[in-house]
Amino acid sequence: MPSLPLSHLRVVELGSGDTLGYCGKLFADFGAEVIKIEPQGGDPARRVAPLADAGGGQRESLTFAWLNTNKKSVTADAETTAGADKILTLLAGADLLLDARHPDEVKASLISHDRLRKADPGLAVTAISWFGEHGPYRNYQATDSVCRSLAGLVKLVGPVEGPPVLPRDGQIGVMGGLTAFIPSLAGLYGHAHGARRFAVNNLEALLHISEFDTGLALEAGFTRPRAGINRFGRGYPSGAFQTRHGWLGVTVVTPAQWTAFCTLLDMPELADDPNYNTTIARFHHADALKTIITPALLTQTAQHWFEKGIELRLPLAIVPDMQELLEQEVHRSRGAFGTVEIGAASFEGPVLPQHLTRAKPKPNGRAPLAGADDNTPLPAHKRNATRAATPQDALPLKGLRIIDLTMGWAGPTATRQMGDLGADVIKVESCQYPDWFRGTDTRPPYHEERTYEKTYWFQMNNRNKRGITLDLTSEAGLTLLKRLMKDADAVIDNYAADVMPRLGLGVDEILKINPRLVVVTMPAFGMTGKWSGVRAYGSTLEQASGLPSVTGGPDDPPVMLHAAIGDPVGGLNAAAALLLGFMHQRHTGEGQHIDLSQVECMLPMVAPSILEQSATGKTSPRIGNRHPHYVPNGCFPTLGIDQWITLAARTDGEWRALCGVMRRPDLANDAALASIDGRRAHEDRIEVAIRQWLADVRPDIAMVTLQAAGIPAGIAKLPQDLASDPHLLKTGHWQPSDRPFMGPHLLPSVAYREGDSELPYPIVHLAPTLGQHNDEVLRGVLGLSDAEIAELARNDVIGTSATLPKPKKKKTEGRTASAAG
DSSP, X not given: OOOOTTTTOEEEEESOSHHHHHHHHHHHHTTOXXXXXXXXXXXXXXXXXXXXXXXXXXXXXXXXXXXXXTEEEEEOOTTSHHHHHHHXXXXXXXXXXXXXXXXXXXXXXXXXHHHHHHHOTTOEEEEEESSOSSSTTTTOOOOHHHHHHHTTOSTTSSOTTSOOOOOOTTHHHHHHHHHHHHHHHHHHHTGGGOBOEEEEEHHHHHHHHHHHHHHHHHHHSSOOOOOOTTOOTTSSSEEEEEOSSSEEEEEOOSHHHHHHHHHHTTOGGGGGOTTTSSHHXXXXXXXXXXXXXXXXXXXXXXXXXXXXXXXXXXXXXXXXOHHHHHHOHHHHTTTOEEEEEETTEEEEEEOOSOOBSSSOOOOSEEOOOTTTTTTOOOOOOOOSOOSBOOTXXXXXXXXXXXXXXXXXXXXHXXXXXXXXXXXXXXXXXXXXXXXXXGOOOOSHHHHHTTGGGOOHHHHHHSTTOEEEEOOTTSHHHHHHHHHHHHTOSEEEEOSOTTHHHHTTOOHHHHHHHXXXXXXXXXXXXXXXXTTTTOOOOHHHHHHHHTGGGGSSOTTSOOOOOSSOTHHHHHHHHHHHHHHHHHHHHHHHOXXXXXXXXXXXXXXXXXXXXXXXXXXXXXXXXXXXTOOSSOSSEEEEEOSSTTOEEEEEOOSHHXXXXXXXXXXXXXXXXXXXXXXXXXXXXXXXXXHHHHHHHHTTSOHHHHHHHHHHTTOOEEEOOOGGGGGGOHHXXXXXXXXXEEETTTEEEEEEOOSEEETTOSSOOOOOXXXXXXTTTHHHHHHHTTOOOHHHHHHHHHTTSSOSSOOOOOOOOGGGTTSSSOSOO
């Protein structure tokens, strides 16, 4: 078996939390030696239910075990001299420290980052925290739901009258873990430029999801209202619909999809009905339309509609529960689930979705018991970096070139990460088929007024890239693309599985052009299997992952999260895949295909429920906004119209502090409420008291007051609120920009800071206008002459203005609306 791409690395983990665990899992399951430092008695996360019987009377957390497969465990107390010396000895032979201790704890520690960097400048460090090392929120207490609320990912979900819906825990760790992994591995890849310290925070990691809605709000001047459960986005039908057997996920956006959906239901007369034949009309007449389509969908099974939808190129999905998900052959055939072991316990969980065809990740594996490696000598290890990076050093991916054939959200998010870290990303569009995130309106003003240069979300996803146009339906355009591939390091697309082969550019053909290429494809269900042709949006990916089946209350249908979560999740996973491919490429000289399934990318987001289903044969019932471990927990109305705050009491001490803030000594002194079990029995009464207190308290004052008392609390913000969030402004998340056609606007930053900087990397290059870098790339990269470039422009192979598409040839049908994201 070939060595895994990270088998030359040693990583040390310090601290606790899902984000740390998932980042470390990405290293460990791809071959790195990961040493987890735990206190005596083990990481507290080991005791988070549901638990498995590990033998000898020991019970271990299912989620902890999955997050810590293939790691070693060493016990040491960083706050004692002996413990610190033990940890420093381990760090002396490591490449990277992943540190999830609170920033203040780090500064006061015997193992502070300042001391480490001075004594051991070749050690890379990544600090992980909820809100970063600077800004007003830096010391805020947090839970998953509090952080989601502040990130604008709660308020739009749920019934119109409220309360907003709080999803289950576990998703932030995946988003934060990926966000930490990307700069960490990039820094290790670019070790010649020196070892780097990054500080990553969960809040900004979550903004990868909400920034699309923030862009919509900044463009329109307002955020769409909370439209109700499964009223997703600005169109209809969207969401989960009951069928004769099972639930069907539907997302209808384009006119062609609406016509196809009417064909699916054998209701062709609906296609031209003026109440329903436009996106906005369907949104405004959603209730009436629901009464028409719901009975029709009940006549057949979800499986039937889904398979018919594949034929009609409709973005549909079966919405499985956890048992159905674990049984789906499409995932079984691709090895999407693997065995997790801890002690005597064994159960299944999602395998990392970065499907490197030459170096697949370990299919989960064994997690250590606490201190299992205390007496195991470690072999000598030589790190690559010998010095710390300086501000004069190039960014870590400088020198890599990526040919970016992606459109929409998911793929461009992946390549944005690469451009932010210094790679040369060449984005390829065509005048006839620009990136559909530029807009899809083909009426005359779209071209005459260059509307395609003015969409906010395109600017967000395509910074730090060079943009060219090539007509890939022409022989000249295809030839130029192949020439670009010949000297590139990677090629990535997010079309459906059948699109690139129709152009004569299947994976095998691309690797013949350049065997060193890292070739990333990312259709909804991957490149293999009978579902490989499924069309999908981010919402489709969420539906197919089963996540809606565990969100909401016991009487709700499967509940969508009302953000196209599948796109940014797929994009971050693809960025991680590219970096893993580059590591393998560096050490072997080989290229390879990375067959990314965007639905598989979503499975870690629902891992706790998958693990529970596998281990116990059932999934815990949905309990709405309540929490299995914190009482009280919820999203409560405050003073004002549709104003909400999320709060939690995780401990008895936080409960007493909450009673003090509410001026309710009677509750604090009530013996029946002194324990979590007691409060659980009286949760209704407690929630009434909280609502009574908050009725005349502003949400901002409530948050500040609760946080001052040490209680996790956060305003449920709208995406539009994020552009004026005081913490994000203070820490430089929003960068003022001024671009042709757009004018002055705000752009989001990376979710990490290098060194001790309060501010993120500046955005060096704004998103390219259509074909902006045609001359620069064709002349500078391919060596074309002025005359050759002029000839290409005369023949419409290249250009700088969008044009109406040519009549479609059969081999290129479906190129524009075929991708997941």
